[in-house]
Amino acid sequence: MKKVILPVLTVLMVSPLFASAQTYFGNIGNLIKSIGTLVSYALPVVVGLALLAFFFGLLKFIFNGGDEEKRKESIQVMIYGVIALFVMVSVWGLVRFVGNSLGVNDQGGSLPVPTVQGLPQ
Numbered sequence: 001m002k003k004v005i006l007p008v009l010t011v012l013m014v015s016p017l018f019a020s021a022q023t024y025f026g027n028i029g030n031l032i033k034s035i036g037t038l039v040s041y042a043l044p045v046v047v048g049l050a051l052l053a054f055f056f057g058l059l060k061f062i063f064n065g066g067d068e069e070k071r072k073e074s075i076q077v078m079i080y081g082v083i084a085l086f087v088m089v090s091v092w093g094l095v096r097f098v099g100n101s102l103g104v105n106d107q108g109g110s111l112p113v114p115t116v117q118g119l120p121q
Contacts, residue, residue: 046088054078056081057074057078058074061074
């Protein structure tokens with residue numbers, strides 16, 4: 001008897017979620033869009049930080065010309081900066097490629113292609 005009651009109670013407890021599924025999933029959609037907007041604002045900042053890390057390592061390399069140990073440390077900083085830039089740009093390109101392949105529309109963040117009036121497109 002207990003084996004039958006548990007699934008029935010579970011279905012009865014979850015059924016209000018199905019009744020308001022449109023509202024519930026609409027809120028999830030808004031949350032996902034908000035997270036996407038936050039990521040689109042944070043991406044240039046993070047790429048800029050990786051670029052700054054590379055240039056910081058480059059400056060350390062230039063100013064520590066005589067000390068071999070500090071030059072090795074600065075080379076490591078530059079390598080980490082380049083790796084971070086490569087990974088971020090690669091993942092960004094891969095996500096864009098998959099999105100375009102699946103037909104997912106970009107909801108912002110991309111600029112329109114410039115055109116010249118009077119020329120055929």
